[in-house]
Amino acid sequence: MRDNDPVTSATRQPEPPASDQLTTSLASGGAAIVPPRLIATDLDGTLLRDDRTVSPRTVAALAAAEKAGIEVFFVTGRPARWMDVVSDHVHGHGLAICGNGAAVVDLHGGPGAHRFVKVRDLARETALDAVRLVRDAAPGTVYAVEQTYGFYQEPDYPELHMEAPDALAPAEELLAPGGAAAGQPILKILAYHPTLDPDGFLTAARLAVGERVAITRSSPSALLEISGPGVSKASTLALCCAERGISHEEVVAFGDMPNDVEMLTWAGRSYAMGNAHPDAVAAASGRTDGNNEDGVAAVIERLLEERA
Incomplete structure (x- = not known):
């Protein structure tokens, strides 16, 4: 499916909070x-x-x-x-x-x-490209792969999630044709850095990948979430x-x-x-x-x- 995404990242000025903290x-x-x-x-x-x-x-x-x-x-x-x-x-x-x-x-x-x-989903070739570019921009980055049902991670990826991964291997092997993660669509890649400031890591990763993928974060740690372009x-x-x-x-x-x-x-x-x-x-x-x-x-x- 091809998306016509009308969404922009432009921001707007919120109204100052009222005394009850609720504004409209x-x-x-x-x-x-x-x-x-x-x-x-x-x-x-x-x-x-x-x-x-x-x-x-x-x-x-x-x-x-x-x-x-x-x-x-x-x-x-x-x-x-x-x-x-x-x-x-x-x-x-x-x-x-x-x-x-x-x-x-x-x-x-x-x-x-x-x-x-x-x-x-996130195309495998695009995911591999993003993995390489972010790792080049931020050496020490480690990855996990989210699929429709499966979850895979690199050996050095920390224990951040609810369950054990289905397999441990370098991201390049997981994402390769015939790799452990080959059986299901990829929903997103998780990229973690042990020492970088979370917002600084996000900025560096976005500059590295351009518009090849969408990158955001929702965690207080330096954990980025990489999705398909426009997703x-x-x-x-x-x-x-x-x-x-x-x-x-x-x-x-x-x-x-x-x-x-x-x-x-x-x-x-x-x-x-x-x-x-x-x-x-x-x-x-x-x-x-x-x-x-x-x-x-x-x-x-x-x-x-x-x-x-």
Whole structure:
């Protein structure tokens, strides 16, 4: 599938937070706001509290939004192989855009019954090129490979994830034709550096690869996420919305990290969490409370009040 990606990385100036930490474009006396038809929310650092739970208030707010006819999409950097865990967190809601836009998974049916609705994979040759270029730009970089179901890593890649890898080998071997990772589509490559500043590593990697791939980060450590060119949370969300006849003005988005920037920029209304990275704050049109203070629920409750 060929993508016409309308998303840019341009940022906008958010409104200053109000005393209750919740802002919207109505607060400045702007034009009438289009009623929302879809809520798109990140998970970690956004919808989930730091203990990885979803509060009863947030569960109630999501259920109220769906009852009011507003679709809810979970848009996460988490891989497709963790969707059983995500399903537990989101209490049976429907669709998740995972892997920073690399796949759309239908969560209906519960753990073990999920199915892929859309896959936007990273070509092996492109992945190998990116691995070489980033390693040249930042010697000491180590890699892991995320697939639709498999997970592979280099021997020196740290234990950052939930489970043991399916195999250990250099990335060049994993990605080679006939290698251990040859059986399934590649969703993204993870690149870790043990000593570099996370934002500095991101800048160096983006300069090294140009537009060959999309590179972002969502971790507080120097862990980068490499996807196919044009693949992001925003571009996949835009595709899903187009299939439903939903315009970007009808989308309300929430996020906290650099991998949310394009989505926050694209959505008609967007909110950076109180705990958000400065890049997410600059991209969003408003701010809300932090993830531990149910910032997503606070906005949804206000949105539903506007519709009343």
